[in-house]
Amino acid sequence: MTVRQLALPDLSAHCARLGIPGIGLWREPVQAYGVEAAAKLVRDAGLTVTTLCRGGFLTATDPAERARALDDNRAAIDEAETLGTDTLVLVSGGLPAGDRDLGGARERIADALAELAPYAGERGVRLAIEPLHPMFASDRCVVSTLDQALGLAERFPASQVGVVVDTYHIWWDDRAPAAVERAGAQGRIHSFQLADWITPLPAGVLNGRGQIGDGAIDMARWRERVDAAGYDGPIEVELFNDELWARDGVELLEETARRYAHALKATSPH
Amino acid sequence: MTVRQLALPDLSAHCARLGIPGIGLWREPVQAYGVEAAAKLVRDAGLTVTTLCRGGFLTATDPAERARALDDNRAAIDEAETLGTDTLVLVSGGLPAGDRDLGGARERIADALAELAPYAGERGVRLAIEPLHPMFASDRCVVSTLDQALGLAERFPASQVGVVVDTYHIWWDDRAPAAVERAGAQGRIHSFQLADWITPLPAGVLNGRGQIGDGAIDMARWRERVDAAGYDGPIEVELFNDELWARDGVELLEETARRYAHALKATSPH
Numbered sequence: 001m002t003v004r005q006l007a008l009p010d011l012s013a014h015c016a017r018l019g020i021p022g023i024g025l026w027r028e029p030v031q032a033y034g035v036e037a038a039a040k041l042v043r044d045a046g047l048t049v050t051t052l053c054r055g056g057f058l059t060a061t062d063p064a065e066r067a068r069a070l071d072d073n074r075a076a077i078d079e080a081e082t083l084g085t086d087t088l089v090l091v092s093g094g095l096p097a098g099d100r101d102l103g104g105a106r107e108r109i110a111d112a113l114a115e116l117a118p119y120a121g122e123r124g125v126r127l128a129i130e131p132l133h134p135m136f137a138s139d140r141c142v143v144s145t146l147d148q149a150l151g152l153a154e155r156f157p158a159s160q161v162g163v164v165v166d167t168y169h170i171w172w173d174d175r176a177p178a179a180v181e182r183a184g185a186q187g188r189i190h191s192f193q194l195a196d197w198i199t200p201l202p203a204g205v206l207n208g209r210g211q212i213g214d215g216a217i218d219m220a221r222w223r224e225r226v227d228a229a230g231y232d233g234p235i236e237v238e239l240f241n242d243e244l245w246a247r248d249g250v251e252l253l254e255e256t257a258r259r260y261a262h263a264l265k266a267t268s269p270h
Numbered sequence: 271m272t273v274r275q276l277a278l279p280d281l282s283a284h285c286a287r288l289g290i291p292g293i294g295l296w297r298e299p300v301q302a303y304g305v306e307a308a309a310k311l312v313r314d315a316g317l318t319v320t321t322l323c324r325g326g327f328l329t330a331t332d333p334a335e336r337a338r339a340l341d342d343n344r345a346a347i348d349e350a351e352t353l354g355t356d357t358l359v360l361v362s363g364g365l366p367a368g369d370r371d372l373g374g375a376r377e378r379i380a381d382a383l384a385e386l387a388p389y390a391g392e393r394g395v396r397l398a399i400e401p402l403h404p405m406f407a408s409d410r411c412v413v414s415t416l417d418q419a420l421g422l423a424e425r426f427p428a429s430q431v432g433v434v435v436d437t438y439h440i441w442w443d444d445r446a447p448a449a450v451e452r453a454g455a456q457g458r459i460h461s462f463q464l465a466d467w468i469t470p471l472p473a474g475v476l477n478g479r480g481q482i483g484d485g486a487i488d489m490a491r492w493r494e495r496v497d498a499a500g501y502d503g504p505i506e507v508e509l510f511n512d513e514l515w516a517r518d519g520v521e522l523l524e525e526t527a528r529r530y531a532h533a534l535k536a537t538s539p540h
Contacts, residue, residue, distance in 0.1 A: 095486055099486075100486055100487065100488040100491075101488070102442065102444070103444070133404065133405065134403065134404050134405070134442040134443070135403065135404070135405040135471065135475070137441075137442035137467075137486075138442075138467055138469055138485070138486040139469045139470075144442050144443070145443075145444075148444060171407075172372065172404040172407035172408075172414050173404070173414070173415075174372070174373070174415075174418060197407075197408055199408055199409045200409075200473065200474045200475075201405065201471070201473070201474065201475050202473055203470065203471070203472055203473040204470045204471065205405070205470075205471050205475060215408070216365055216369075216370055216407075216408040217370060218370040218371070221370075
């Protein structure tokens with residue numbers, strides 16, 4: 001998504017050229033290209049698919065809507081298996097219209113996971129609950145903290161359900177470092193994603209994530225925490241940013257690779 | 271601030287007419303009108319000043335900037351005393367440019383409070399730390415949760431330092447209800463403010479607070495929590511909203527009074 005202006009063949013070729021060993025894919029471009037074809041393309045480039053984004057949106061109260069969401073998540077799990085990735089990222093969903101009960105919505109997510117987790121487990125796919133920043137709590141994801149995500153994940157085997165640690169969403173939370181440690185000890189860190197926090201936020205707040213190094217987040221410190229928690233999986237950069245998307249994709253990919261290397265190499269005084 | 275299009279005399283007169291017993295004031299219009307004159311105006315209308323907004327911005331690392339902030343906060347405390355309110359709301363401040371250490375910034379707030387709290391206490395003014403929504407953590411307020419605010423306040427006597435419970439900032443936080451209970455037990459709920467959460471957020475995210483009843487927050491439930499915690503002080507409505515500010519101020523004030531009465535009267539199923 002960071003360089004969504006690049007088509008899958010260009011993305012794969014340039015990642016391989018730059019020594020980027022894997023890519024996180026989103027369902028829409030994969031479906032447009034063809035799931036099997038995308039799997040072959042990435043494999044032939046010598047890359048892995050780190051994660052598939054995204055399943056989720058499991059908070060509906062309407063039975064038909066809920067059934068459609070479960071079907072769609074099973075399809076996403078199948079796609080993940082075909083792509084050869086072991087991780088499907090879940091964005092849990094917001095409050096239904098007129099609903100004001102965050103706790104109830106979180107319980108509906110747990111109910112849905114109970115149906116989806118075994119299905120995923122049978123296919124070698126782990127569901128990774130991504131807490132989204134609290135500014136998305138009403139309309140996108142009622143799971144706002146790593147503690148909440150972990151509280152949901154812990155009801156299931158770690159081989160089936162875990163969490164995403166994304167700096168953009170949790171950087172402000174003084175309880176997140178302890179949650180990272182706990183998630184790591186349980187083998188539940190299924191993805192580690194980076195984006196920087198910059199202001200002012202744009203209207204709608206979705207597409208204002210900062211290039212690594214441009215913002216307020218101490219990336220090196222978060223990497224130390226995730227490392228210390230025992231995570232040795234891929235680290236993804238996931239930027240949603242209209243200004244970055246307006247630039248040349250290859251140039252942006254190269255800049256992102258440089259920023260990543262610089263930020264995670266830097267020593268941190270904290 | 272909800273009806274900032276109304277000048278202080280109109281605000282006071284219409285609040286008195288509508289049976290609104292008190293108003294929270296902001297420093298800028300008070301200073302423009304004259305602090306003593308504003309105090310007399312509100313008093314003569316038969317109203318109380320519930321709180322003064324705002325002090326704070328205590329996170330500077332530069333010594334001169336820090337000294338200016340402390341001076342300004344002492345002036346705000348003096349103004350609160352003159353206005354006859356017992357509560358000065360603090361917005362703590364964001365990260366200095368280039369700083370990525372939220373914990374360090376929070377400690378600088380504690381250091382500043384150690385200087386300001388006795389000064390406030392001597393003047394019968396309580397400092398009320400307002401946690402702001404995490405979307406303001408970098409540029410406006412590094413205190414993002416009620417737990418963090420309470421953790422700072424607890425270092426000082428409750429007669430000097432407490433917290434603001436503002437639905438807009440804490441509604442998403444599953445730990446906030448317990449923090450409300452703890453704050454109440456300690457006598458540290460110094461202000462209770464209402465605004466509703468609506469989306470999409472506008473650019474800059476500052477002026478998108480929703481009219482009571484328009485959004486995702488269960489106001490009646492929050493009032494029950496604050497009541498149960500023993501709070502019996504004023505309840506303020508504090509809306510920052512460009513669309514509301516563009517409307518006729520008297521009409522908006524009347525609407526807000528109606529919405530307030532309706533929302534807090536409603537029963538809640540949770």
